[in-house]
Amino acid sequence: MIGEPPNGPEWTRTRGSIFGAGGPPALFSGERRALRCLRDLLIKFRIHPLGFAGVAALFLAQLTAAKAASVTFKLADGKDQPVADAVVSLIPLDVPAKVVPPAAPLEIVQRGEEFSPYVTALVVGTSVSFPNRDTVQHHVYSLSKPKKFELPLYAGEAKAPVLFDQPGIVALGCNIHDWMAAYVVVLATPWFGRTAADGTATVAEVPPGRYRAEVWHPRLAKTQSREVTVTADAAAAPLAFSLALKADRRLHRSNAKSGLYN
Numbered sequence: 001m002i003g004e005p006p007n008g009p010e011w012t013r014t015r016g017s018i019f020g021a022g023g024p025p026a027l028f029s030g031e032r033r034a035l036r037c038l039r040d041l042l043i044k045f046r047i048h049p050l051g052f053a054g055v056a057a058l059f060l061a062q063l064t065a066a067k068a069a070s071v072t073f074k075l076a077d078g079k080d081q082p083v084a085d086a087v088v089s090l091i092p093l094d095v096p097a098k099v100v101p102p103a104a105p106l107e108i109v110q111r112g113e114e115f116s117p118y119v120t121a122l123v124v125g126t127s128v129s130f131p132n133r134d135t136v137q138h139h140v141y142s143l144s145k146p147k148k149f150e151l152p153l154y155a156g157e158a159k160a161p162v163l164f165d166q167p168g169i170v171a172l173g174c175n176i177h178d179w180m181a182a183y184v185v186v187l188a189t190p191w192f193g194r195t196a197a198d199g200t201a202t203v204a205e206v207p208p209g210r211y212r213a214e215v216w217h218p219r220l221a222k223t224q225s226r227e228v229t230v231t232a233d234a235a236a237a238p239l240a241f242s243l244a245l246k247a248d249r250r251l252h253r254s255n256a257k258s259g260l261y262n
Ligand SMILES: [Cu+2]
Pocket: 113, 137, 138, 139, 174, 175, 176, 177, 180
C-alpha cells in the first residue's frame, strides 16, 4: 500500500471541515452513527446508491399499502335486530374515488320465481346478465331513473347483459309475477359491501382518510350517512348504525295471488 493508511473512517476526516476541530456537537451523534451504519452497509454489500433508493422506495410503498384498513359496519333496526341486505359504502372526501368495473358481467338469476340475489351492489360501468333458470317465462323491467330497461318475455339467457352506467338505486320487477322484486345499487366508490344475516359487512383495503359512510336498505326512507375517519388501527370498533326501517311490504310468492301466467 502506498502512503499512510487513512486516519480513521472517512466521516471522521471530513467532519473537521464541517464542524471545525471540535467535531460535531453531541446532538448529532445518533444521526452520525446511523449515517455511518448506512454507508458501511452500502460499501459492504456493494450497493449502488440509486439501487438502494429503489429498494427503499419499494419498501415504503409496501409500508403504505399495508396501512390500508378493514372497516366493518354493524347494522341493527329499532329493536336491535341485525339488518341484512343493506348496502354500505365509503365515499372518500379528500381524494377522487376511482372505480374499475369487473371485466365479466355479474348475474341476477331468476329462480323459483324470485330474483337472486335480492340486493346487488356494484360500481358504475358494471354489466349484469339476467339468466332465467325457471321453466316459466319472465319479463324483467326497471322504471328507475339511473337505468330504465326492459327484457321482454324470455326463457333461458336474456339477449344481452344490461350496463349500469349511472350511480343510483335501480328497482327491478317482473311484469308477470308481481312479487318478484330486486334492487341494484350502483356506486361510484370501490369501497362497499352488503350486510349478511348477522347485520355486518366488512369493507377491505380502505386507505386511511376521511370518508362519508353511507347505508342504504330497501326499507329505509332515505340513505343514512355520517362522516368517519379511517385509520390503520386494526382494533378500530365497528361502525354501528341503528336504522328506523319501514314496514316490510314485500309480497311473497306464497301470499301473492297466482296470476294467469303462473
Ligand atoms: Cu316473472
